[in-house]
Amino acid sequence: MTERQQIVGLWRRGGTRVLATLVRVEGSSYRQPGARLLLGESGEYAGTISGGCLEGEVTRKASWKVREGAVLERYSTIFDDTDEIPFGLGCGGVVDLLLEPVETPECEALLAAMERSFSGEQATVVTWLPGEGRLLRRVVLGTDGEVIFASRDLSEKKLGCARDLVPGEAYEGRFVEKLLAPQxxxxxxxxxxxxxxxxxxxxxxxxxxxxxxxxxxxxxxxxxxxxxxxxxxxxxxxxxxxxxxxxxxxxxxxxxxxxxxxxxxxxxxxxxxxxxxxxxxxxxxxxxxxxxxxxxxxxxxxxxxxxxxxxxxxxxxxxxxxxxxxxxxxxxxxxxxxxxxxxxxxxxxxxxxxxxxxxxxxxxxxxxxx
The missing domain is CATH 3.40.50.720 (NAD(P)-binding Rossmann-like Domain)
Structure with a gap:
């Protein structure tokens, strides 16, 4: 929760460019799905997505990777001395990172929902991941299933399906999480x-x-x-x-x-x-x-x-x-x-x-x- 507060604080200060979210883990990983890293324009950042082995790589290349919109990137943290650039000392897993530019309605809606959670307003966020010609789409649902935000091209059928998804479960092409209020x-x-x-x-x-x-x-x-x-x-x-x-x-x-x-x-x-x-x-x-x-x-x-x-x-x-x-x-x-x-x-x-x-x-x- 402190990490979420730091991310929102950096966002509110302005000058942020890319939000990285860990959406899938295969094998061992220091962080679990939902971990985030927010990058600022001047090199500052908030949050973590690994034990330190991925942050440098993501920081260097994130802005270039999202120049045409959000992307899903896969990183291996399994140590392999045949790799030219092994990521750290080998956490032993493979992770999928969602990289998205901050200045989009979808990302701003997510960050705003994170901010509202501090005052007790919980939400469920369903993100349709980008890839193979698909753009990132997102819906933010309130505790009663009401739509707080939805990407413009989401149909009523998609919104209905989103309400049936369970936060924390793995779904092909979708990332579902619940933003809880602080304990x-x-x-x-x-x-x-x-x-x-x-x-x-x-x-x-x-x-x-x-x-x-x-x-x-x-x-x-x-x-x-x-x-x-x-x-x-x-x-x-x-x-x-x-x-x-x-x-x-x-x-x-x-x-x-x-x-x-x-x-x-x-x-x-x-x-x-x-x-x-x-x-x-x-x-x-x-x-x-x-x-x-x-x-x-x-x-x-x-x-x-x-x-x-x-x-x-x-x-x-x-x-x-x-x-x-x-x-x-x-x-x-x-x-x-x-x-x-x-x-x-x-x-x-x-x-x-x-x-x-x-x-x-x-x-x-x-x-x-x-």
Whole structure:
């Protein structure tokens, strides 16, 4: 997502000439279909299409190749010492690149759709690839299938077929992609340990909101990369608009606040809901929040990630932020493997070991020893 922002930023500054899009991969490749490289007139560029082995070749020849319009070019990154110009050290694959001049209605429509995605307006883009006398054509569809842009010679039949295509699937002569909005992350807690987490999420291009009831901590100057910094009032999380597709991290270091936030979030069931704290503390929180929310402990354990973060090792706010961000990213990308999540049996065991009184004051409760 950060790459998309850089590409749109360069486009908006003006003076860009060619957009290169990776549309097909055969074998191994550093980047996947949808990766892009935007070239400027003065040699500047944004984005990447490989691990560095293709950028130089494309930069040198792209303007010449698109002098008569968009073209589809094939590049091999398989190392072959018989080639005069092997591309890099051999990623081991073959890639197809769509090269198109920026100053066309089709390219401008694509870049505009990329820009609108930052504000949450998702779109499906279907591109009919050029070749053998065929010109590049494109349609941009909204979330309800409405046509936002269509090349002038596209028939109603073509537009109807475009609506049935599945983003990410391979189609002969067509490239179909979905421009998603940035992943939203809500960091509930504005302590010093939240700052590296916000920084990392911002580097990933996520839309980040920091919220805390402590006005002295919830200040925008402490979280310069965040999209929003909010002081929570008596209304709780209602004004934040947290949805099921969002990621949320609870890290206030206050047992009472964590309990109230967790009880409010459990019915929402965010895509990722991480709870900072040791296993015993988190188990007590889950047991009480489950009762408040009217859910079983088992249901709650299926909806939260506690102890929070992948078990990467290390210590300190930066290491914890890395572990949390890695787990949240994996979950939001559908790549989550094994984890250290609590089970209902864990909660029962930890609850039986002691009461909550030890946590009824603000304190740091990082899960150092699990």
């Amino acid at each position: 939203r992350l809500f960091v509930l807690g504005a302590g010093d340990d939240a700052r590296p987490l916000v920084t990392m999420a911002t580097m990933m291009g996520w839309n980040v909101t920091v919220a805390d009831g402590r006005a002295q901590l919830a200040r925008s100057e402490r979280f310069s990369g965040a999209d929003r910094v909010v002081v929570l009032g008596g209304g709780g999380l209602r004004d934040l608009g947290i949805r099921a597709e969002d990621a949320v991290v609870i890290m206030t270091h206050s047992y009472e606040q964590d309990r109230a936030l967790l009880a409010e979030l459990l019915p929402v069931a965010p895509r990722y809901l991480g709870l900072l704290g040791a296993r015993h503390r988190s188990s007590l929180l889950v047991s009480e929040a489950a009762e408040i929310a009217g859910l079983s402990v088992e249901e709650c354990c299926q909806r939260i990630w506690a102890p929070i973060g992948l078990d990467l090792g290390g210590d300190g706010p930066e290491a914890i932020a890395l572990a949390v961000m890695a787990e949240a990213h994996a979950m939001c990308m559908g790549k989550m493997g094994s984890s250290r999540r609590l089970t209902a049996e864990d909660v029962s065991r930890y609850v039986s070991e002691g009461r909550v009184s030890r946590y009824l004051q603000r304190q740091c409760a990082v899960d150092i020893a699990s």
